[in-house]
Amino acid sequence: MAAPEDVQEEQRIASCIRQASMGHAWLEKTLWGLRDQEAGWIGAEVRNSNGSHDLGPLQINSWWVPRIAAKVGHSELQVRHWLRFDPCFNAEAARWIFLSGLRAAKDYWAAIGLYHSPIMWRQRRYSGSVARLMKVRFGESVFHEPMRSQ
Numbered sequence: 001m002a003a004p005e006d007v008q009e010e011q012r013i014a015s016c017i018r019q020a021s022m023g024h025a026w027l028e029k030t031l032w033g034l035r036d037q038e039a040g041w042i043g044a045e046v047r048n049s050n051g052s053h054d055l056g057p058l059q060i061n062s063w064w065v066p067r068i069a070a071k072v073g074h075s076e077l078q079v080r081h082w083l084r085f086d087p088c089f090n091a092e093a094a095r096w097i098f099l100s101g102l103r104a105a106k107d108y109w110a111a112i113g114l115y116h117s118p119i120m121w122r123q124r125r126y127s128g129s130v131a132r133l134m135k136v137r138f139g140e141s142v143f144h145e146p147m148r149s150q
Contacts, residue, residue, distance in 0.1 A: 009042050013057045013087045020091035027095065029138055034058055034094055034115060036133040037126070042087050055083040056090035060097065068093055 017035060021028035038059035040046070046054040053062040060068075060083050069079040082089040094115070101114035112130050113123025134142050 009087075012042070013091070016057075016088035016091040019088060020095045022095075029134060029142060030098060030112070031058070031091060031094060032137055033112070033130040033134040034098065036137060037130045040090075043084055045084055055080065056085070057087050058090050058094035060090060060093050064093065064097060068096070071096070 013035065017031045018028060021031055035058055038054070038057070040054065040057045040059040042057060044054065044056055044059065046059065048054060048061070054060065055062060055065075062080065065076050065080050065083070068083075069076045072079065074082075083093060084090075098111055098115050101111035102108065105111050105114060109127045109131075110123065112127040113120075116126035117123055131143075
């Protein structure tokens with residue numbers, strides 16, 4: 001059985017994912033797919049083999065910190081802290097990263113892959129894994145409605 005603080009943390013993350021989806025069911029499902037794949041937690045800072053870190057519940061790579069800091073007009077140190085400890089900021093950053101990839105690639109699954117890596121074979125492996133996790137969470141019918149941008 002999960003500890004009460006774990007349940008509360010998951011409820012906070014769920015609320016933030018709902019908020020970040022801006023009322024779009026397809027985007028909420030997408031963010032849940034990314035969350036289930038990444039499996040981070042509030043306060044997470046996981047070191048990668050390349051020296052970067054994955055931060056917070058949706059494991060935003062530290063490579064994004066300078067870009068997000070420039071976008072929101074705050075220091076990199078502050079953004080890094082928010083990505084780790086503010087699940088809503090983390091979910092909103094994940095939405096921005098995914099939607100940026102979607103605008104660039106003009107393809108839903110390519111954007112899922114871009115969330116993870118610029119390397120094509122890693123993108124394909126990652127998007128396949130996210131698709132499987134979305135089916136587990138939402139059922140086989142999760143893809144019956146087209147995934148749209150905005």
